[in-house]
Amino acid sequence: MDKPSAITIKQLHKSYQESAQQQVIFNGVEMQVSRGEFIVLLGRSGSGKSTFLNLISGIDPPDSGKIIINGIDISALSERDRTLFRRHHIGIVFQAYNLIPTLTVAENLLLPLELIKRLTRKDRDNVAELLDKLKLSGRLNSYPDRLSGGEQQRVAIARALIHDPDVILADEPTGNLDLDTAGQVLELLDILIKKAGKTMIMATHSQEVIGQADRVFSIRNQSLHLE
């Protein structure tokens, strides 16, 4: 590996307790992701894609194993510290309902920034600029429910990037969109993330994305397989 490692996963185990029964999702996963790499995750429904992303973002803690991001083992952190880590270093896009319905588009974008620093005039200008790029400049003060699904996803992507995180996690970001819209969204991801040299892991079924990926993994039999 010539590039420095952004994410290192060692001996990752995760299972869920479903009433009396234990359901093993991951059994000793190993993975290395370099800085700036674009990883695509495949897998049947219920295979554990979302779970995997949740583990990396620290939303869900592993049963055992290490998840090292930027040299910090987040699996050793407390819940609170994981949250603070996520706040600074990770941006997340879900399949749908990403935005806070009670905040305007601009406010949704400002929220992650506000969590890490004091807002300035410049931040507001940046937000306006970013929305311009997304072709949403007119929707600055609209509430999310006034936006179409594709527009909402574009805002969600912008929000995942606004605070300049190191890692972007996207869980089927185009899953709810038609082909055209999905294309636009992916294009956006490409422009914003690849160009900025961000590391990204995306769970998807979309064929086009697979083509753009640096590496493609699929989840089978409780572990990751390089395609």
Place this chain on the structure above:
Amino acid sequence: MNSLLQRSSRNFLWQHPWQLVLAILGIALGVAVVIAIDLALESSLNSFNQASKVYTGAATHRIIASDGGLNEKLYTQLRVKGVSHLSPLVTGYVKLAQADKDSFKVVGIDPFIEKSFQSGWQNGQKENVSPDLFTRLMTEPNTALLSEKTAQSLHIQLNGQLSLVTSRGQQSLTIIGFLPHTDAVSEQVLAKLIITDIATAQEVLDLFGKLSSIEIQLTNDAPKFEAAIRSMLPGNALLVSLDSQEHSLREMTKAFSINLKALGLLSLLVGMFLIYNTMTFLVMQRRHLIGSLRLLGVTRQQIFTLILSEAFLLALIGTLIGIVLGVLLGQGLLQLISGTINAIYFRIDTTALVITPFQLGKGMLLGMSVTFFAILLPAFEATRLSPVKVMARSQLESGSRRLIKVVGFSSGFLIIGGLAVAFFSGKSINLGLASIFLILFGFGLLTPMLTLCLMKLIECVFGRFLGVLGRLPVRMVSAEISRTGIAIAALMIAVSATIGMDLMIGSFRQTVAQWLHSSLPADLYVSLPGDKMGSDKFLFDQQLKDKIAQLEGVQMVSTALQTKLIAAGELTKTTVFELATKSKQSFIFKHSMDDSLWDRLENQPTLIVTEPYAYHHALQIGQKIDLKTNQGAQGFEVIGINADYSGDQGHLIMSRQIYQRYWPNLGYTGIGVYARAEADVQQLESRISQLLTTQQAVKSNQTIYKASMELFEQTFTITEALRWLSAAIAFVGVFSALMALQFERIRQLGILRSIGITSSQLSVLIISETGLMGLMAGLLAIPVGFIVAYVLIFVVYQRSFGWTMAFYFDAGTLFQGIVLAFIAALLAGVFPALKMAQTHPAEALRTE
């Protein structure tokens, strides 16, 4: 199909036990309070009748007398004139020699009165008591009957001795038998009763030659007999039917009862918000389920029936629990209510909670109908849900916003209507209270709209400083207004009712305090109880008064006699004054007057009436009241109306000089002592107390003032208690709304967590939101509470009791109201906030 439908919805209900429990609690508490008040009140009022069944059984009429009692010769006269079915009674109260025992009622009866009276104590005597019990009661002096339970608790065996304190020292009675309790007469009613024959009672109570009343059983020819009996009665005696007597007791306590019941309804009103909240939650949460069902071909009608049958089940369970709780609560309220009736209306000796199916049925009907009313809207909402597209919460919210505007504007009519009802409904107490409910409900409906406005305002003013995160609580309050609005409205109603009542009680307290200050002009007051019927009492009283007047340091004395006269066919409290010059200043007249008033009061057949009396009898100055005297009826002109808060029935005031022209001398019940300026009042007090017998007492005006104020506070204990109950229900309502709210936005909270908001930040967020809701409720409650107080003081209380009082504004009360609402909301928010903070973000994201 149908059963599957029901099962799918029932499964859902079981997944939300919290909401289910809270809804049932809301119904149950509301119903419980209403039933408890009804039971306790009815039992207190009925106990009066219950007790008399023990010794009068089937009597229909009664000859009663004002002070001075009935001469026992009247009984013989009536018999001689052919009036049969008579039962003479001598009644009075004694204390047991044993320390700290309550007083007991002694009832002297004729053991051989006709069987037809079916008195309770006779009916119960069967094989277990020897037949010569009556004979023994009659022939052996100082024999008595007592309830078995009481005897046990006092450790008295059959033929044991019961020691009493009488005005002439201790006296023992031999207990020769026990009073049985029957279906009609419960154990508790008998608990404080001692039954003797007439002679023994007369001796114990110091009533030689007197009767307290004569019970009569009139059957067919009632009117004829009534007229005959009336013609034989002396001036102080009155023939009343027991029905009318009971009726007048109820009339007397009517205002009190209505006001109490209104407090119960307040709880139910607040409870209604709770039910409404839960039902909307249950419908909204199932919009997917309902949507899918509609897709499968389930009709609107069926959905409606489904929701309704669910509500029916909830209402049934809630109401049943409410009835059980109500009976328990009623037991607790019984003492409070009968104590208050005792203190301000008439003596209730013993009370037992009597539960009738009618009352339970009433409570049941009320609980069920209130629930149905509350769920009507959510049930219709459910049928409106589109089968094709499940509406997002925000879409539903925008729908409810429209509703909120419509409701908000139309609530104006309710409020204006309420105010109109308040001021243009004559003397009706019911309408006066109804107006308060209209006003409260109107403002409750207005609350969501006002909340939206205020949240906008907060954002405009503080938005810049708050930042995005700080704006979030404000936004959340308005975004989910259909939930938050309900919670705020319920809290607002409870708090404004509290503020209103506090302002009213405070104003009342001030008014009474001022009145007491001015109406206690003397330095010392001697009270002279002891039975007023005692034949030589007036002589001793006169001597005492003279002795006091001659004491060194006494400037002047005044006297008062509290008695009852028969005015317009009713026994009416009358105070007969011998006023000292200083005591005349103590009257607060409700009209302008000149000094000739006192002169007329002393020398002409004239009266002063108190404000409540004038109100209840619609009397004005110059009108005449007919009083029954030994020489026949005599008209007395009303020449003054004065403020008086000592009782809500009001009384008459007469000068002693005039009184003695028409009625016999009964001595005094009180002597007011005015000390000279230089005299040592404490010393005077101790010197006076040396002149007194054990039953007489001397007290300073300060002591009486304090005792009176304590009594005042005591009469409001029940109001306080009930108010807290409705506040508690409001609290549960807010809690349930907040729980529902958090549950509905769990996904949103998950997103916030994924952005990097910590769980403690989330708690702060939720708590700020609920604090904001509390603040909103508190702020709104101030003007509403103010209006409620105004209507209470100038409409409801004035109509209920005939009192006018001044409105005293108290900023502290308002402040307390805000704090109460704020803290209640915060407390209600703590649990949901913690629960949400603890919810795993991964779990939260999995929903929806």
